[in-house]
Amino acid sequence: MAGGGGGSIRVLNVAEKPSVAKAVAGILSRNQGLRVREGRSRYNKIFEFEYTIRGQRCHMLFTSVTGHLMEIDFEDRYRKWHSCDPADLYHAPIRKYVPQDKLDIKKTLEEEARRCQWLVLWLDCDREGENIAFEVVETCNAVNQYLNVWRARFSALIDRDIHESVQTLVRPNQLFADAVDVRQEIDLRIGASFTRFQTMLLKDAFTIDFATDERNLVLSYGPCQFPTLGFIVERYWEIQSHEPEQFWTINCSHTSDEGIATFSWMRGHLFDHTCAVIIYEMCVLDSTATVTKVRHQEKLKYPPHPLNTIELEKRASRYFRMSSEHTMKVAEDLYQAGFISYPRTETDCFSARTDLNGIVQEQQSHPVWGPYAQRLLDPEAGLWRNPTGGGHNDNAHPPIHPTKFSAGESGWSQDHHRLYELVVRHFLACVSQPAIGAETTVEIDIAGESFSASGRVIIAKNYLDVYRFESWGGSVIPTYVVGQQFNPTALTLDSGVTRPPPLLSEADLLNCMDKAGIGTDATMHDHIKKLLDRFYAIKDQNTRFSPTNLGEALVMGYDDMGYELWKPYLRSMMECDMKAVSLGSKRKAEVLETCLQQMKACFLDAKLNKAKLLEAMAIFFERSNRPGGDEQNVVFDNVRPCGVCQESNMVLKRKPDGNFMVGCMGFPQCRNVVWLPGSISEAVVTTQVCSFCNPGPVYKIQFKFRRLEIPPDYSVDHLGCIGGCDVILRQLTEICGTGSHNLSNMSARGQGPAATTINSQRTTSRQGACAHCGQTGHSSNSCSSWTTRSQSIQSSGTNLQSARGQGPAATTINSQRTTSRQGACAHCGQTGHSSNSCSSWTTCSQSIQSSGTNLQSGESSIPCNLCQEPCILRTANTTNNRGRKFYKCQSQECNFFMWEDSMGDNNISRGGRSATRANSRSANSNSSSSRRGGRGRGRGGRSGSRTTEVRFVSATGEPISGRSCFVCGDPSHFANVCPNRGT
């Protein structure tokens, strides 16, 4: 490192945010001779002071950016949604630029950098920080290539760290920055491609009747938001597929002068009713209890670890029902006003150098928790304990803690008060002794069966005194000694049912994301909010999340395709790759290429399987009759570059009349088009490239023809090329015509060269034979086996061109030719009306409306068995259950779902219990087995979660199926409530 030297050098220091610039400048200058002036940006001031770095006198200029200085986006040509096939976004050029709102910061950097010799980067010490560092370097180097660039590494904004850091400057780490470049590019390409794809595919195809303006509806996909949605849907499905099961347990209680002890059966509960009854009968017949074990134990309840962002969000949600997004807003306010430390931190352990004592001292005068703080500082109280960390450290920020005392500010909302209180109490708890409890466990034996009861007495509350959000429940039980005998006050056989897990709470969701590495501490709340903004999920009053129909349909669609795009694995894989890049074990270009290649293949596959998405949507939404509602019309598959305009791609389209064409995306400026045979029922662009045709690549198309509309000697499946080399395709075009654009139409209007031409070479090779049936003796024109449709084609004049080497495809209408068609409807080609008012559009949308309506809303409804809201009869459209009718409760908060064909079963109530519970069980079981398609999502048999909620069914006197009271034999009640039973 340069040192010594006579004169002073100018050093430009740049921090990631204004607060850090201010703090570091304050520490380095020791607030001596520190001057501040405005920069171009009102938030990013410039601090100036003198400093000496390893003997070199420096005039320090300290300014900041605000996070990333640059953004990436596609080049202009690809930015419009219809400018290209979304698949092109996997290789479309990307540019990195400083957005408009950051230009003033850029200007400040440029102005200052010009006059400096050194650049010292004080960005946060994580990968993103390193990437921002290089953005700053790029900006400054552009105006001063002689800058000596240094990186300051620091882990906390405290004197010792900062002074040490500036004396041990290092070079910035390109590998760390590379890892972020990889992430940015992958996120952009995947996000934009899938978002455009699914939005264009689904938005207009269905009536998605949310409050918002449908035209602005964006069905976004993102590598973080989708797995987050996946967690919500998965839990929702788990609940739906839960099969309640009845279980039995024996409970015993004993009341004495000292109180009540409730003993629970050490077998837990049994699912075998007969077995439970037999054991119960044994206990009742020999009900004397003998105490077999008494154990006294001291138990500790530890205070929480120091607070990081995720923990703050989870606790604010749990204690105050604040959303994570709102929590972060309030925390940001408190941080900006200096009351709490930086709220975006992963760190949950304090540095040994933090002045914990000083932080407690500040809180001594608070009217509520002040006395506790005083006790903490009193060595005689013995309350202090050095905090233990949770093992996370971002090496950039300390755990969230109070930085300034406040007894409440006038401008604070209730949430500001609450959050500040949480931060303070949490901090005080962290430096406190754990709570101490004395636990007693008593075990008894009744007729060979073991039961246990426990009680707890809190000896010292310690941290619980200040951390009012936590409690340590416990009850006192009477004293027992080993060998003591007593008669239970009550001995009952109780029944309960297993229950599904609850919907995910916000804290649960944050937990899932944290574990799976979805998002960062600073962005997790954004992803959750995005799901709500996109109408993918809703949050109920208990801050629990469930998917909307839209969210569920999207996940279901991808799941039915067999993809786990909604699972966290993709992100985990990316995280691994990024780590490898940052460590230098993988190269940036290599990771980018591999990942994008895989994702593109996945994307193309998803496009091929788009029917699955449509099917899943059709379960929940009605088909729309909007013109763009035909998904075939809005999702384009790239076939080849356009040889006419040489700007856009030619894409496969299906017109509203069902016929296929390959047209230039540059329409209407470029009208290059290839009409395809009218006998095609399906056409899908593959990834195979034709090795003959130019300009390439020309992707081959997998066609399926309608058997009855093509000659018998042609296969219904054909992998074809529209570039001009494909003989079969041209034959079929000639034979079948192109629907409304058949040759008779063309020639009738005197359009010159027909769109559908027969290749002379091909015709020559089959001279003398009918092109239709292949037999000689007649031409295809007079072939008797042909349909009326093809006969109309035969009258057309054919423009014979040689097959190969003709440049643009033989079946191409070029732009020059199209010019002559100006004034004709772009849809059907006829004159006299525009495409807006073309009657064939209307016909098409009507047919969709009448035939494609799977969701027969309002056709029939029954009151919900669970909540009494109406249940609407709908028709499923999934692969496994197409056409099957089901009832689904309209209420968003009710999970009732029942197949219509299984309703009979539901009338059989089990064990004489109320029909309601039986119905819900049956409904759930049906939904699990069929809707989840047996992919192992629903739990089978008894492996799932069982909660121990016990219902005293028998206490109501209901007989359990097939049994009668063993005391008096009466089938109308059970033994434990038998009036004839002695104690």
Added chain:
DNA sequence: GCAAGGTC
């Protein structure tokens, strides 16, 4: 009109 990541 797309993502996720910084931050004001």
